[in-house]
Amino acid sequence: MGGNNTVAPVIIKRKKVVIAGGHHGGAWKVAYADFVTAMMAFFLLMWLLNATTEKQRKGIADYFTPTIAVARVSGGGDGALGGDSVFAENALPRVGTGSTSLRPLAENRDKGTASPGEAQEKAAEEEQFEIVEETLLGRGGEAMLSDRLRKHVITRVTDEGLVIELFETADTPLFAGDGRPTETLRDLAAVLAEAARMVTNPIAVEGHTAAYPVVLASDPAWDVSAMRAGTFRDLLVENGFADRRVQRMTSHADREPARENPMDIRNNRLEIVFLRQL
DSSP, rough: OOOOTTTTTOOOOOOOOOOOOOOOOOHHHHHHHHHHHHHHHHHHOOOOOHOHHHHHHHHHHHHHHHOSOOOOOOOOOGGGGGOOOOOOOGGGGGGGHHHHOOSSSSSGGEEEEETHHHHHHHHHHHHHHHHHHHHTTTTOOSSSSOOHHHTEEEEEEOOOOOEEEEEOOOOOSSSTSSOOBBBBHHHHHHHHHHHGOOOOOEEEEEEEEEOOTTTTTSSOOHHHOOOHHHHHHHHHTTTTTTTTGGEEEEOOOOSSSSSSTTGGGOEEEEHHHHOHHH
């Protein structure tokens, strides 16, 4: 059977239509945001550890310490498992401190764990130190030290106690060339012995010297500073100071200069420390 070859073939073209919709996956954005947040928290923690003191860090830790128990009935645990804080009054002795704020040890009193009574005693001691300073220097009236002697004295209160520094000047030494005390030092010792009667604190006598030239075969600074400390102790005792109140004598040589120039005459000095009793 013959066909008509003049009819064009029919071509069917199928077109696939893709309808775009929704996002192409955004889970990575959430993960990245979590990562950035974690890094910010980490760097904030590192900054806090570096920029705060131990006391401030304890305060921050206490702020985040839960104070309300999760359950009233214990699950059998004790200590931290039972909801106790490591800073609790009954937990401190078990974590190595050996004392608490209600029962402090002597070595912990300077760490802020002293009882109210001890705090009052410490304040009274500070007041006694101020009275000694004012009496010596005449800040509140007549001074025990004359103008001639006052220029050799500096006082300051430190963690160790009341420090009274006696130093030489270019025109007035405290020791003669042969090591004997000058009249100025004898007068200073008499005044300090009298001022020491105002308190009962033990004292420490510390000797300091200026540096000696390096051309010397041996450095006499240690022996000289020790000799000067001992000489001043003897002067105090001669003026009625109780020898038993001298708790220690220390030779510092030229290791702790008062001036930047180690050979400065100002570095020749004695430090008498009224030691704290609390």
